[in-house]
Amino acid sequence: MADLSCRIAGVKSPNPFWLASAPPTDKKYNVERAFKAGWGGVVWKTLGEDPPVVNVSSRYGAMELPGQKMMGFNNIELITDRPLELNLQEITEVKKAWPDRAVIVSLMVPCNEESWKKILKRVEVTGADGVELNFGCPHGMSERGMGSAVGQVPEYIEMVTRWCKAHTRMPVFVKLTPNITDIRGPARAAKAGGADAVSLINTINSITSVDLDVMAPRPVVGGKGTHGGYCGPAVKPIALNMVAEIGRDPQTTGIPISGIGGISDWRDAAEFMALGSTSVQVCTAAMHYGFKIVSDMTDGLNNWMDLKGYRRLEDFVGKAIPNVVNWNQLDLNFKTIAHIEQDQCIQCGLCYIACEDTSHQAISHDKKMGVSKYEVIDKECVGCNLCQLACPVDCITMIPQKTGLPYLPWTQHPNNVMRK
Amino acid sequence: MKYEEVFCDIEKPLNLKTAQIESSRCYYCYDAPCITACPTGIDIPSFVRKISNGNVKGAALDILSANVMGGTCARACPVETLCQEACVREKSEKKPVAIGQLQRFATDEYFKTGEQAFTRAPTNGIKIAVVGAGPAGLSCAHHLARLGYDITIFESRAKAGGLNEFGLAPYKLTNEFAQQEVNYILSIGGITIEYGKSLGKEITLDDLRGKFSAVFLGVGLGGNNSLGIPGEESKMVIDATRMIEKIRQTKDLSKIPVPKNVIVIGGGNTSVDIAIQMKKLGSEFVTIAYRRGRTEMGATHHEQELALTHGVQLLNWVKPVKIEADSMQFEYTQVESGKLLGTGKMITLKAEAIYKAIGQTLVSSEKVSLKNGKISVNEKFETSLSGVYAGGDCTGVGEDLTVTAVQHGKLAARSIHEKLGARKHG
Ligand SMILES: Cc1cc2nc3c(=O)[nH]c(=O)nc-3n(C[C@H](O)[C@H](O)[C@H](O)COP(=O)(O)OP(=O)(O)OC[C@H]3O[C@@H](n4cnc5c(N)ncnc54)[C@H](O)[C@@H]3O)c2cc1C
Ligand SMILES: Cc1cc2nc3c(=O)[nH]c(=O)nc-3n(C[C@H](O)[C@H](O)[C@H](O)COP(=O)(O)O)c2cc1C
Ligand code: SF4
Secondary structure, X not given: OOEOOEEEOOEEEOOOEEEOOOHHXXXXXXXXXXXXXXXXXXXXXXXXXXXXXXXXXXXXXXXXXXXXXXXXXXXXXXXXXXXXXXXXXXXXXXXXXXXXXXXXXXXXXXXXXHHHHHHHHHHHOOOOOEEEEEOOOXXXXXXXXOOHHHHOOHHHHHHHHHHHHHHOOOOEEEEOOOOOOOOHHHHHHHHHOOOOEXXXXXXXXXXXXXXXXXXXXXXXXXXXXXXEEEEOHHHHHHHHHHHHHHHHOOOOOOOOEEEEXXXXXXXXXXXXXXXXXXXXXXXXXXXXXXXXXHHHHHHHHHHHHHHHOOOEHHHOOOOOHHHXXXXXXXXXXXXXXXXXXXXXXXXXXXXXXXXXXXXXXXXXXXXXXXXXXXXXXXXXXXXXXXXXXXXXXXXXXXXEOOOOOOOOOHHHOOOOOOOO | OEHHHHOOOOOOOOOHHXXXXXXXXXXXXXXXXXXXXXXXXXXXXXXXXXHHOOOHHHHHHHHHHHOOOHHHHHHHOOHHHOHHHHOHHHHHHOOOOOHHHHHHHHHHHHHHHOOOXXXXXXXXXXXXXXXXXXXXXXXXXXXXXXXXOEEEEEEOOOOOOOHHHHOOOOOOOOOOHHHHHHHHHHOOOOEEEEEOOOEOOOEOHHHHHHHOXXXXXXXXXXXXXXXXXXXXXXXXXXXXXXXXXXXXXXXXHHHOOOOOEEEEEOOOHHHHHHHHHHHHHOOOEEEEEOOOOOOOOOOOHHHHHHHHHOOOEEEOOEEEEEEOOOEEEEEEEEEEOOEEEEEEEEEEEEOOEEEEOOOEEOOOOOOOOEEOOEEOOOOOOEOOOOOEEEOHHHEOOOOOOHHHHHHHHHHHHHHHHHHHHHHHHO
């Protein structure tokens, strides 16, 4: 049995699986159900100043693949629409009843020191373990000078973080928006402002689909729509890259990360952790399947750690970071080629048509007595992996070749006129 | 007893949601084996993908342009030995994409719109005769009508559709589907049907050859094989196809007497069809008696399973000996050095009705050359007489299936057009 207990920026939880600030953490009722199901912590749905915001009806849209629902999820909700006092009271009750779980309070108030100072004092008395500054929300709040309007300007991030650190003893997590060109800027700013940890990613600006009858983006609100925030499995690759960028940037390396974005199972979580996340947060997967999914997350991670011989989370958190390098450090003498396992091949021809039409014409098609045979032409294969990715039965393996050639990065390649 | 209740749809049709989920299982193969396995060469991956993308009309047109009876075929084809057997998912997981069901979904949904998928070219004034309004004849007529020919179909019965109307099991083709499809095919225009006109009686081939630029024969197999055993002339011995026709054409099923003990002779799909229909009508003991084993039966594995789940008994390795007043005697058989021989051991089964499903034969009084008792055609579906073409069951080409007949009609139409188009320009 591996030890799943997690400690990030001084906040402890029995496992690294937290629910992200969103509807699943909107009130005591949900949070207690989540804790009963086994979640290690929650980031309470973002609090703001009274009077509370008002939400529209028709709030979510989704990106579907045939037969697969909610690959990507989109919302146009705002921060909590419940009174501040009610939330604070429930947070107090929950933390008291569940002392071993992490309870972080997400905050978003107007961009002035007084507002932040005021709300921090009120959160402190709840006994919460920390706060998360929501600089991410891409819709609704940004028009009011909050959320991603702050998160997109590193100077503001640094300034607000600094205020918060000055006015509370609680650990400060800064939640970053992905709606920027280079995540390192905001991360560096958070660090400079004294953040104890960063959380990422928040949702991505999106229009998930257009209702072609109404001629408006979904979700449609009385004939109109607006861009919303995108999350769910589809955003995981974007989130992973951003987490990795922060993990390997010399200016931010070492800052604790709470990884978020499309995490649906233990494997997704392990990947975020390998790239440097100490805890992970989940929203869409819980909204799709309910809180029970945490049981697979905890025992799946546990079983995998046992298999690999990792005893604690620290044993593998960040372990993949050294292997994330810039393109120009990759070995240009490395060569891999595709191999089709004939007795598993079902003759669907997808590898052939992919390579033939769009890649390197490196697969031959031979048809005898109505039966097709597909084979890789080794000398034409550039090792792009396309055929392997297209194969529905995984009968294609990429086999690294022994070239006998030395490591040759672009920086030293003869074709590089700038080589040193 | 309500007809619709006894013979309700054997398969639950898909709806948009289930069709989209099922269609997403298709890998969209290159050079897809299912296309090769379909006698009409429907571009299956293409239509399946269109369903999954919500382009149901596009899917239906892919189907109908290759097979104008795609609706019937979706219900009646033995897909487990055709497209679905070839599906790569059958190979990888023994669970092929439900192509037949998806084809049915696409065509049903499209027919609901009442649209006509095809337009007829302006008439070219060339007259073609088609004999028989079954799948082969209708398919040939439809293709020629699209090209602008004027078609007259001569049909001996009072209704079109051939075995779609008179033969296919009513739980596969429910309600008025066969007639709706016929109406759809005729709605292209340029096709007239003369009912009650039999080749060899009211009309002759010489007449037709004189009056029309080409003649297509799609007369099917009108005759039935006989057992050649004592007692066969008994009134309780009936050809299975005749009984099936009676059931299909009777609206009030309570008028059909229901025998308690039924014996069906034969091992093909027709034997399964009549056996299940009698079971559904209320016969208590229905036995299919076949002279060889289950693997040798012409009925597909799927059809045999269907019979068994309906409570039909399969009695294998028995051959008919004689028929008596209320029973039938069989002799057990076995294979000895490749030959089927009687063992001398007998078995007698009670019967109030015996249905013969031992194959149909061509009824031909015309002077076209035959081969193995069927009309001989070349790869262009030309018979021995110039300008006379044939297709479907009446030829010996391919399996006797609706889908094969449709393909023959289509290919013969192409040959006719090739010939006559050339003559016109030359
Ligand atoms: C009981 C039964 C069940 C079957 N079930 C299936 C099934 O589930 N799936 C499947 O794919 N196939 C099935 N078949 C086979 C399928 O029905 C035939 O292969 C198909 O109908 C052949 O089409 P056709 O046009 O060649 O002939 P037919 O359908 O037989 O049509 C011939 C037409 O010609 C007319 N005709 C005949 N003689 C003359 C004449 N002298 N002059 C004018 N008109 C004439 C007939 O009245 C008829 O309308 C079944 C067959 C039977 C008998
Ligand atoms: C309906 C909805 C409401 C959300 N509200 C908030 C919020 O109030 N504060 C916040 O910081 N993030 C909010 N988020 C973003 C999530 O916390 C999380 O960052 C994002 O959904 C990515 O994680 P996921 O892919 O697991 O869903 C919301 C997300 C959704 C779907
Ligand atoms: S790896 Fe790329 S180039 Fe090589 S066979 Fe596959 S698709 Fe073609």
